[in-house]
Amino acid sequence: xxxxxxxxxxxxxxxxxxxxxxxxxxxxxxxxxxxxxxxxxxxxxxxxxxxxxxxxxxxxxxxxxxxxxxxxxxxxxxxxxxxxxxxxxxxxxxxxxxxxxxxxxxx
Numbered sequence: 001x002x003x004x005x006x007x008x009x010x011x012x013x014x015x016x017x018x019x020x021x022x023x024x025x026x027x028x029x030x031x032x033x034x035x036x037x038x039x040x041x042x043x044x045x046x047x048x049x050x051x052x053x054x055x056x057x058x059x060x061x062x063x064x065x066x067x068x069x070x071x072x073x074x075x076x077x078x079x080x081x082x083x084x085x086x087x088x089x090x091x092x093x094x095x096x097x098x099x100x101x102x103x104x105x106x107x
Contacts (some may be wrong), residue, residue, distance in 0.1 A: 011054040022082050023048055037091060053091035 017030045017039060026043035032052070041048045059069075072078070085091060 001077045009056060011056060013052070013054055017052060018077070019052075019080070021046055021048060051091045 011035075012034050013032055015032065017032055019028050019030070019039070020026065020042040021028060021043055021056050023044040024041065024046040026041055026046060028039070030039040032039070037051055037053075039050050039052055041050075067068050
């Protein structure tokens with residue numbers, strides 16, 4: 001079985017994004033549509049802008065284990081990683097299991 005996905009990952013978010021600003025701790029609710037890529041803090045003295053993206057993680061290691069999967073402890077309101085975006089850079093990414101990338105198994 002080929003471990004690398006044969007197709008390019010595509011994902012987009014449409015709806016409401018609840019998030020806390022890492023600078024002022026303001027709880028924000030931002031409406032985003034299919035072409036949105038920026039959000040802004042609504043904190044009175046903050047107003048910082050951010051990009052947002054989608055992070056998908058492969059479940060390949062646990063997919064066929066035969067055991068029930070425990071939900072992540074941060075499923076209700078997960079912590080997020082803050083990074084600094086540069087103009088023209090990607091904001092979405094796929095994270096593959098390092099063992100999948102390095103095992104060299106070809107199917």
